[in-house]
Amino acid sequence: MLDLSQTLHGISVIEIANYIPGPLCGALLAGLGARVVKIERPGGDPMRTLPPVDQTGEHPLFALLNGAKHCQTLDLRQPDALAVLHDLVRVADILIDGLRPGALDRLGLSDEVLLQLNPSLLIVSIRGAPIGHTHRAAALHDLNAQALSGMLTVGEQPPRVLGVHAADMVSGLMAASAVLAGLLARQHSGRGGRIETSMLAAARWLNTPALALAYAGLAALDTLNGSLACYRLYQTADGRWLAVAALETHFWERMCAAIDRPDLIPLQYNRPAQRMLIETLAATFRQRSLAAWMDTFANLDACISPVLTPAEAGQEGGLSVTLAVETLPRD
Numbered sequence: 001m002l003d004l005s006q007t008l009h010g011i012s013v014i015e016i017a018n019y020i021p022g023p024l025c026g027a028l029l030a031g032l033g034a035r036v037v038k039i040e041r042p043g044g045d046p047m048r049t050l051p052p053v054d055q056t057g058e059h060p061l062f063a064l065l066n067g068a069k070h071c072q073t074l075d076l077r078q079p080d081a082l083a084v085l086h087d088l089v090r091v092a093d094i095l096i097d098g099l100r101p102g103a104l105d106r107l108g109l110s111d112e113v114l115l116q117l118n119p120s121l122l123i124v125s126i127r128g129a130p131i132g133h134t135h136r137a138a139a140l141h142d143l144n145a146q147a148l149s150g151m152l153t154v155g156e157q158p159p160r161v162l163g164v165h166a167a168d169m170v171s172g173l174m175a176a177s178a179v180l181a182g183l184l185a186r187q188h189s190g191r192g193g194r195i196e197t198s199m200l201a202a203a204r205w206l207n208t209p210a211l212a213l214a215y216a217g218l219a220a221l222d223t224l225n226g227s228l229a230c231y232r233l234y235q236t237a238d239g240r241w242l243a244v245a246a247l248e249t250h251f252w253e254r255m256c257a258a259i260d261r262p263d264l265i266p267l268q269y270n271r272p273a274q275r276m277l278i279e280t281l282a283a284t285f286r287q288r289s290l291a292a293w294m295d296t297f298a299n300l301d302a303c304i305s306p307v308l309t310p311a312e313a314g315q316e317g318g319l320s321v322t323l324a325v326e327t328l329p330r331d
Helices: 021-031 060-066 078-091 110-118 142-149 166-189 199-206 208-215 249-258 260-266 271-285 291-296 311-313
Strands: 014-015 036-040 070-073 096-097 122-127 195-199 233-237 240-245 302-308
Touching: 014 021, 014 078, 021 036, 021 060, 021 096, 021 166, 070 249, 078 208, 096 166, 110 122, 110 195, 122 166, 142 166, 142 199, 166 195, 166 199, 195 199, 199 208, 233 271, 233 311, 240 291, 249 260, 249 291, 260 271
Parallel strands: 014 036, 014 096, 036 070, 096 122, 122 195
Antiparallel strands: 233 240, 240 302
């Protein structure tokens, strides 16, 4: 297989960021071979001790995001610490800025200062909201970004907390992707500069299918928000859940045949029939356990899956914050 683990060997990264988005960006770059120095304020990244903590006294995600980095504590309000950072900047390729707008400027680390120290430095920042947005200067966490993106109102109401750090994780991935593009651009220009993304931009990007329908005035006809019987979750007899995503007609036909309801096949996209279809399938799936249904669908190939818990999902594939790609040899 093609080995990507040393693609960024020789690239030096400074990370000034807390919690998830900036540290994820740094972790992705470290997974490609970059050397990442994480600058922590006195007391450390708050993610270290955010409850719940494991037996080491740290949040498990902190170790996952930062285990491959060199962590260094600096109080950047102090001249001697600022001098240390200046030395790091002079030889760095990338600086990850995960602070709020203007925070580095107030520390004497404006873009002008950083680029005077190192004209080829790429400064990648991950903000809460993009430039020009009404919430640009506001404090935002992942849930706020999801709320402002419209993501939480897609599907059945009322809105609920999804429990997935979608904006955090995707903004970190977007920043890492931007860094790779920035490195290519720098090869041609020889110059550095600032690259910016935001948690809200990431959440809106994730919500693009729903936003596209909303802009076209077709939000009420969304087929992927759980309003269709062929694309939603159903509870089983043991209180577990089944994910049915039988959008294509041949998948729907196979599922209906497997549950002995061929009469439902022609109604798949009949809008007036959806409530009846949903109630019928809900009653059917409540008759057997999740394991029994998965036995029924095991060889069906109809886009039907068990809804796993995080503990179950973690048993297959393990945990990693490297880029989720598989590399194959050339033909």
